[in-house]
Structure formats: C-alpha cells, structure tokens
Amino acid sequence: MEHADLIEACRMHDRQAQEKVYDLYCKAMYNASFRILNHSAEAEDIMQESFIEAFEKLNTFRGEGTFGSWLKRIVVNNSINHLRKKKETSSLNDETIDVADSENDDREYSENLFCRLEEVRNGIRNLPENYRMILSLHLLEGYDHEEITEITGLSYGNVRTTFSRAKQKLLQLIMLSRNKQII
Numbered sequence: 006m007e008h009a010d011l012i013e014a015c016r017m018h019d020r021q022a023q024e025k026v027y028d029l030y031c032k033a034m035y036n037a038s039f040r041i042l043n044h045s046a047e048a049e050d051i052m053q054e055s056f057i058e059a060f061e062k063l064n065t066f067r068g069e070g071t072f073g074s075w076l077k078r079i080v081v082n083n084s085i086n087h088l089r090k091k092k093e094t095s096s097l098n099d100e101t102i103d104v105a106d107s108e109n110d111d112r113e114y115s116e117n118l119f120c121r122l123e124e125v126r127n128g129i130r131n132l133p134e135n136y137r138m139i140l141s142l143h144l145l146e147g148y149d150h151e152e153i154t155e156i157t158g159l160s161y162g163n164v165r166t167t168f169s170r171a172k173q174k175l176l177q178l179i180m181l182s183r184n185k186q187i188i
Contacts (some may be wrong), residue, residue, distance in 0.1 A: 012072055016063050023060055030073060031056075034080045040141040041084040043130055051087055055080040078156075081146060085157055088134060103122040136171035143168055 011102065014022030034055060039048035059066075059076050066075050086104075129137055142148045150168065154161045 008072070009068075012063070012066070014176055015060060018060075026072075027056055030076055033073070034076060037077050037080050037146060038084045040129070040145050041081065041138050042087065043134075043137060047087065048084070051083050052080060055083050058083070077146065081142065081148075081156060088138065101104065123177070124179050127182065128175045131178055132171060132174055135167060136174055139164060139167045140171040140175065 011022050011025055013027055028179065035048055035052045038051045038055075039045065042048050044052065055076070059079050066072060130138060132140065138157070139153060142153045143150070148156065150161060150164050152161075153164045153168075157164065159167075
C-alpha cells in the first residue's frame with residue numbers, strides 16, 4: 006500500500022492502516038519528544054497521545070507537507086505543552102534577554118564542534134530544560150528561529166539568545182567531559 010493510500014485508509018479509521026502508520030513513525034516521534042523532555046516515560050506518553058490526536062484530527066492534514074512533518078509538529082507542540090504544564094519553562098518567559106548577534110557564534114560553534122556524536126548527545130541530555138528544548142528544536146528537529154518562536158510562544162530575541170547560550174553551555178559540557186576523560 007502506498008503512503009498516500011495508507012494515510013487515506015487512516016482517515017477512514019482503518020485500524021490496520023493506523024497500526025502501520027504508527028509502526029512507521031513511532032520511533033522518530035518518540036525520539037523527537039525525548040529530546041525535548043529528556044524523560045523516557047513522559048516521551049512515550051506524549052508520543053502515544055500525539056498519535057491519538059493525529060488520527061482524530063487527520064482531516065486537518067492537507068498534504069501540503071509530509072505526513073511525518075505534520076505529525077512531528079503535533080509531537081513537538083505536545084512535548085512543549087507538557088513542559089509548560091510542569092512549569093519548567095516559566096523562567097524563560099520571565100527572563101529579559103538582550104538579543105545577541107550569533108553569526109560569529111554559529112561559525113565558531115560549527116568549527117569547534119568536531120567531537121563524537123555521543124559526546125553531543127550526553128551534553129544535550131545534561132543541559133537545562135530551556136536550553137535543551139531550544140537547541141533540540143533547532144539542531145535536531147530542523148526548525149528555524151521563527152518557527153521556534155511560533156511553537157514556543159517566546160520572543161524571537163529570547164529564542165536566538167537562548168539558542169546562543171545553549172550552544173555555549175553545550176560546548177562547556179563537552180569540554181568538561183573531555184577533561185574528565187583525560188584525568
């Protein structure tokens with residue numbers, strides 16, 4: 006069955022088609038949620054709820070983008086909403102931040118981040134919630150600053166500055182990890 010036919014069958018509430026779609030996307034959607042929440046059970050719950058929501062609202066999927074990107078947007082939004090409910094991101098909204106020009110930071114970050122993937126993953130896991138969320142949305146999920154602003158409801162300047170600070174903190178964590186390995 007072609008992908009478009011599979012999605013159409015899901016619209017008709019075909020359980021087998023829904024199971025196939027779930028099997029196709031569950032791992033990627035779990036990973037997207039986990040990168041934001043950094044908690045396995047919560048990521049699993051959000052992923053499950055997101056699939057239920059997607060199947061219930063499948064008539065709003067217009068096919069303008071891929072089904073996977075539409076579903077990921079639901080997962081990301083639900084993950085962020087979950088964080089908000091836990092009030093872990095409230096400090097982001099209250100913080101006044103100056104907008105920093107991050108072009109040089111981006112170049113330096115790209116040049117300096119020649120390290121193993123596992124170091125980066127561990128570093129991201131150890132970032133504070135607000136840093137991990139913004140960094141994951143940008144670097145791992147591929148959203149630009151404007152999209153992150155829309156998703157999170159934060160100001161554009163706040164997103165850019167938080168992203169810049171998250172990159173710096175990630176580099177610090179990676180360097181600290183490397184120094185511990187040397188000792």
